[in-house]
Amino acid sequence: MTHSIPTVLDADLCAGCGGCAAVAPDAVTMGLSDKGYARPEFSKSLRPSQKQSLKKICPSVRQSCDPDGRTINPVWGPFVTCETGFSTDETLRKKAASGGALSGFAISLLESQEVDGVIHIKADPSNPLANVTSVSTNAEEVLAAAGSRYAPSSPLDILNTLKGDGRRYAFIGKPCDVSALRSLRKLDSDVADMVPVLISFFCAGVPSLHSSQDILEKLDVLPDRVLRFQHRGEGWPGLATAVLDNGKQHTMSYSQSWGNILSKTVQQRCKLCADGSGVFADVVFADAWETDAQGYPSFDDRPGQSLILCRTDLGRRLVDAAVAAGHLSAAPYEVNELTRIQPGQTRRRRVLAARLAALRVLGRPVPQYRGMGVWTMARQASFTEILRNFGGMLRRALRPSVKEEGGQC
Ligand SMILES: Cc1cc2nc3c(=O)[nH]c(=O)nc-3n(C[C@H](O)[C@H](O)[C@H](O)COP(=O)(O)OP(=O)(O)OC[C@H]3O[C@@H](n4cnc5c(N)ncnc54)[C@H](O)[C@@H]3O)c2cc1C
Helix, strand or coil, rough: CCCCHHHHHHHCCCCCCHHHHCCCCCEEEECCCCCEEEEEECCCCCHHHHHHHHHHCCCCEEEEEECCCEEEEEECCEEEEEEEEEEEHHHHHHCCCCCCCCHHHHHHHHHHHCEEEEEEEECCCCCCEEEEEECCCCCCHHHHHCCCCCCCCCCCHHHHHHHCCCCCCEEEECCCHHHHHHHHHHHHHHHHHHHCEEEEEEECCCCCHHHHHHHHHHHCHHHHHEEEEEEECCCCCCEEEECCCCCEEEEEEEEHHHHHHHHHHHHHHHHHCCCCCCCCCCCEEEEECCCCCCCCEECCCCCEEEEEEEEEEEHHHHHHHHHHHCEEEECCCHHHHHHHHCCCHHHHHHHHHHHHHHHHHHCCCCCCEEEHHHHHHCCCCCHHHHHHHHCCCHHHHHHCCCCCCCCCC
């Protein structure tokens, strides 16, 4: 039996994708919880049909991946081709998170008129640490939103406002956002026609917005002096940078900002994620890190390289078009090499079954995963990894926690 949205919220399983606001715009807006995560806020009870739809799209209720005749890699899921590459626009390549391939691809979709707009997030003009969903219709707007923002985002929250405008959009979101949208497309043919292209990126989890404030504190910067804030970019991986009202810049390295601060506040749902690599997208982008002498990813600054994983034939056709039009440079990459350069993603996949088992033992709800390789990956975990993660999740679940405010639904 699948659980309901109140259960998802009570069990702290919400990913904050904004799917609730897409399905029930009359009753739900997305807000920020006390702990600094994006969460639905309910102004009234949902109708039974809305509750049914939400159960079908919520990535914390159920995710089911169909191979559809594609090659399945046990770690990285179904795919058609695997490449590395970068945007041929030097400015974009430098500003972007890795090689700017994602934004270069989005620009290609706009310029070839494959779509009329790109739905994605950018810095919130009223709070430079936070994110807001926006629509870009030209290269300048896509460039302005390039870069990874390690803060909560709910890109599905805009869908309802775009319905019926007769335009076609590409959607860029976290793997959980894309999962919700692919399911919503099956329920709503208007949404399916409106958003024909789904784009994602590898995701290690969403940190609390409060941890971006912690970065400012460590940099000795007052939040109301900050004009612009970026979590990385202007190099690969680049620096977390706060630009102040007097033009001064305060920076912190990626290993300090992500490693010591942001990664420590990743929300609970992300620790139980079976899809850090965007299996429901047409094309997925990631950091194609180089490795050091020990084979581990090296975060030394260098010209950015993105991984480009086409998961559907549509994705492949559109990447081919972007390369042919001169927006992207791409070269083949051996998919099994990814395990070496993305050790965090691989580890989380291996230990997931142990974490889920700990919650099940306590009778707690967990997302239902079908075709996501959870048990195949568990067989690769060592006994120590299983014990440590089973015990760690048990301890975390039994810890008394302050309940977050939530509305009724
Ligand atoms: C929270 C988070 C965790 C990540 N974890 C990993 C990881 O474990 N391994 C890995 O290889 N890569 C990870 N990435 C992805 C990586 O940082 C790059 O996005 C990816 O390499 C593509 O880079 P690019 O230069 O091609 O993209 P760019 O050209 O810089 O484009 C980035 C796009 O992502 C969108 N975006 C940025 N932040 C968010 C957000 N919070 N929510 C929704 N959309 C957003 C922007 O709107 C923009 O369209 C993560 C990104 C985020 C936001």
